[in-house]
Amino acid sequence: MSDFDDAPLLRVSGLTHRYGNTIACRDVSFELYPGEVLGIVGESGSGKTTLLDCLSGRLRPSTGEVAYDVRGRGLLDIHRQLSEPERRMLMRTDWGIVLQDPREGLRMRVSAGANVGERLMAIGARHYGEIRAQAVDWMERVELDLARIDDPPSTFSGGMRQRLQIARNLVTGPRLVFMDEPTSGLDVSVQARLLDLLRRLTRELNLASIVVTHDLGVVRLLSHRLIVMRDGEVVEHGLTDRVLDDPRHPYTQLLVSSILPV
Amino acid sequence: MIRVEQLTKSFVLHNQGGVEIPVFADIDLEVTAGECLVLAGPSGVGKSTLLRSLHANYLPNQGRVFVRHREEWVDLAVAEPRTVLDARRHTVGHVSQFLRAIPRVPAIDLVAEPMLDIGIGQDEAIDRAAAVLARLNLPEALWRLPPATFSGGEQQRVNIAITFARDYPILLLDEPTASLDAGNRAVVIEMIREATANGAAVVGIFHDRDVREAVGTREFDLREARPAA
Numbered sequence: 321m322s323d324f325d326d327a328p329l330l331r332v333s334g335l336t337h338r339y340g341n342t343i344a345c346r347d348v349s350f351e352l353y354p355g356e357v358l359g360i361v362g363e364s365g366s367g368k369t370t371l372l373d374c375l376s377g378r379l380r381p382s383t384g385e386v387a388y389d390v391r392g393r394g395l396l397d398i399h400r401q402l403s404e405p406e407r408r409m410l411m412r413t414d415w416g417i418v419l420q421d422p423r424e425g426l427r428m429r430v431s432a433g434a435n436v437g438e439r440l441m442a443i444g445a446r447h448y449g450e451i452r453a454q455a456v457d458w459m460e461r462v463e464l465d466l467a468r469i470d471d472p473p474s475t476f477s478g479g480m481r482q483r484l485q486i487a488r489n490l491v492t493g494p495r496l497v498f499m500d501e502p503t504s505g506l507d508v509s510v511q512a513r514l515l516d517l518l519r520r521l522t523r524e525l526n527l528a529s530i531v532v533t534h535d536l537g538v539v540r541l542l543s544h545r546l547i548v549m550r551d552g553e554v555v556e557h558g559l560t561d562r563v564l565d566d567p568r569h570p571y572t573q574l575l576v577s578s579i580l581p582v
Numbered sequence: 583m584i585r586v587e588q589l590t591k592s593f594v595l596h597n598q599g600g601v602e603i604p605v606f607a608d609i610d611l612e613v614t615a616g617e618c619l620v621l622a623g624p625s626g627v628g629k630s631t632l633l634r635s636l637h638a639n640y641l642p643n644q645g646r647v648f649v650r651h652r653e654e655w656v657d658l659a660v661a662e663p664r665t666v667l668d669a670r671r672h673t674v675g676h677v678s679q680f681l682r683a684i685p686r687v688p689a690i691d692l693v694a695e696p697m698l699d700i701g702i703g704q705d706e707a708i709d710r711a712a713a714v715l716a717r718l719n720l721p722e723a724l725w726r727l728p729p730a731t732f733s734g735g736e737q738q739r740v741n742i743a744i745t746f747a748r749d750y751p752i753l754l755l756d757e758p759t760a761s762l763d764a765g766n767r768a769v770v771i772e773m774i775r776e777a778t779a780n781g782a783a784v785v786g787i788f789h790d791r792d793v794r795e796a797v798g799t800r801e802f803d804l805r806e807a808r809p810a811a
Contacts, residue, residue, distance in 0.1 A: 353664055512685035519684070523699065541684050545663045559638065559663040566640040570596030577597065 329354050329496055329528050330375070331395055335384035337370050344370035345552045348384070354495065355526040359543030359560060361533060361575070367552035369500065372532045374399075376417055376498040377407050388496075390414075412442050416489030420501035422481035426473045426488065432459065433469040436488050443492060458487040462517060479510035483517070490521065497529040503538055515541050536579060540564055548572045583752050583783035584636065585655070586611040589645035591631055592809070605631045607809035609645070611802060615751070618774065618784040618797050623804035629787045630679075632804065633756050635659075636785060637676045638666045649674055649752055671699055675750030677758045681729060681741040689732075690715065690725040693743045700748075714743045718769055734761040746773050753777055755786035759793050771796045 328351040335348040345367035352358055362368045373379035375386055380399045387395040390402070391414065398407055411417070419425040426435050436455040437445075445451050459466055462483040473481050482502065489497060502518070503511040519542060522529060531543055539546055539560055546563045548556040548571065555569040567573045589609040594602045605628040613619045621629040634640040636647055638658040647658040651669040658666055670676070683692050693711035698704065715725055718739040724732065729740045738761045745753065755774070759767045767790065774797045778784055788794045794801075 356664060509686075512687075516684050516687050540682075544667055558641075559666055561639050562641055565634070566593075568594075568641070573596050 327389060328352060328395075329389050331385075331387040332375065333385045333387070335371070335374055335381050335386065337367075337374055337379065337381045343552050345374070345549070348547075348554055350547065350557065352496075352528050352530065354528055355522070356528050356545065357522055357543045358528075358530045359533065359539030359546045360530065360549060361536060361539055361546065362549035363534060363575075365551075366549040368532045368549050370552075371549070372498060372500055372530065375530060376415065377411060409443075412439060413492050414494050414496065416486075416492075416494040416497035418482075418485055418489055418497060418499040418502050420505055422473070422478070422485040422505075425485040426481060428474040429472050431470045431472055432464065432476070432484055435473060435484055436491050439488055439492050454491055455487075458491050459484075461490075461521070462487045477510075478506050479514060482506060482510075482514060486517070486521070490525070490527075493525075495528060497527055499529060499531045499533075501533050501535075502531065504533065504535060511538075518542060536564060536576065548575065583615050583650045584611065584613040584785065585646075585648040586636070587646040587648070589632075589635060589642050589647065589659075590809070591628070591635055591640065591642045604809035606804060606807040609807045613752075613783045613785055615781040615783050616778050617799045618778050618786060620794050620798035620801045621785065621787045621804060622794075622801050627804040628807070629804055630756055633754050633785060633787060637670070637674060637754050671696070673750060674752045674754065675745040675748060676754045677742055677745045677756060679757050679760065681737040683729065683740075685730060686728045688726045689720070689729050689740045689743075692729070692740060693747050696744060696748055710747050711743065714747045715740070717773075718743055719766055735763065735766065738762060739766060742770060742773075746777075749777075749780065749782070751782055753782050753784045753786075755784065755788075757787050757789055760789050767793060 330352040333349045336346050337344045348371060360368045360371060370379065374381040377398050385397045386399060388398050390396050396402060433452060433455040436458050437451040440451050440454060455469065456466060459469055464480060464483050473484055476484065503514050506514065515538065521527060531539065533539060543560050546558065546560040547554050548563065550571045556563055556567065556572045563572060564576055567576050586609055590607045592602050592604040594600060621632060623629060631640060635642050642659050645659065648655040649658060649669060651673040656665060656669055658669065690708060690711045693715060694707035697707035697710060712725065720736060720739050724736065729737050742758050759770050762770065771793055774784060
């Protein structure tokens with residue numbers, strides 16, 4: 321993170337989402353600044369995935385606002401002040417979404433290079449040589465073997481696929497990346513390297529991100545701030561190491577004390 | 583550089599029937615540039631808890647933790663997370679008792695990272711990291727290895743290097759010499775004295791009397807801050 325940027329990139333206020341009579345997440349508010357990494361933790365059913373879907377524009381919340389600093393236009397409610405095409409453009413350019421299962425975030429049958437280049441073509445890039453050069457550059461930055469650039473990700477390991485998914489998202493220079501359990505599907509030995517890569521990239525690119533996970537080890541290493549959710553509500557919110565080392569809420573205390581020692 | 587007012591801390595253990603454990607109450611402290619304040623008192627008296635409160639790792643129940651950051655007094659007890667992180671990045675260095683690092687990252691990169699964070703170039707950061715690791719007598723063969731398999735003393739030296747490769751105006755040291763041999767203890771003593779000579783304000787917990795006597799300019803005994811029963 322570089323020095324102070326005083327305008328928030330994202331401002332969430334009073335966000336609530338209901339499925340019928342069930343409240344999936346209730347009255348969530350926070351701000352995110354450029355370069356900040358926010359972790360959202362909670363067990364399955366806590367509402368963290370619904371919250372991520374609302375934040376990333378894929379689900380319209382029942383009430384409340386998700387305001388994003390749209391380039392050149394300032395903070396706008398992505399659900400109510402942007403049209404569907406504008407929202408899609410945002411997702412393809414200024415935002416990235418890294419999913420737990422890279423098969424959902426990649427096209428498995430086209431080459432690795434095309435997976436990265438596709439996002440550039442979607443925003444109008446047409447020059448083959450330039451697209452190829454950017455794909456090469458990003459394969460290198462996520463430490464993928466360039467010899468594999470013409471192979472489809474169906475031939476890649478899980479860790480390689482996740483690196484490719486990250487490259488595909490970052491090639492358009494997003495300012496905000498959403499990550500849903502980005503390391504959970506990977507072998508432990510691969511997780512550590514990927515976490516180091518994500519830390520390095522967020523620092524180099526002053527990238528803001530929101531990481532949803534149930535893994536407290538991941539948020540300890542990756543996130544600056546932490547939101548703890550239970551039954552759709554934010555029960556604790558603060559500096560990551562403060563929340564983990566001096567938890568105040570009974571549920572956070574239970575969560576932290578339940579980590580298995582190695 | 584540091585001004586603590588009316589600081590009170592207790593822990594409430596909700597999953598142990600809500601029992602409240604008071605640690606200390608109404609602490610007032612001031613540490614100026616060039617001072618090294620030694621936290622004293624028997625084990626369990628709250629020395630680490632106070633040090634962690636100064637680092638905003640623990641949240642006090644009441645009171646203020648002012649640090650001089652970017653030429654202003656910032657109260658870490660109530661500051662926004664990003665302000666706390668900015669203060670930690672630029673002003674408040676901290677050596678914990680144990681190294682906590684991303685697995686599989688080489689020692690020298692761990693030491694370089696806080697320098698990269700403030701915009702120092704890669705080459706210079708690595709050079710400075712190498713210099714401080716050499717000074718702490720960490721064998722060069724270990725620099726490119728992740729510290730997970732290092733001995734306790736080697737890990738602790740990496741931990742010290744991570745903080746001392748930078749020049750923080752405020753240093754919080756939690757038993758930095760506990761697992762070091764006499765030779766390396768002497769190196770750390772020298773580094774702390776250089777820091778205070780250069781104007782750093784230091785607060786530390788030191789198990790060894792020789793270290794306390796060599797670096798301390800003042801002592802604060804936590805027994806004076808026992809909360810009323």
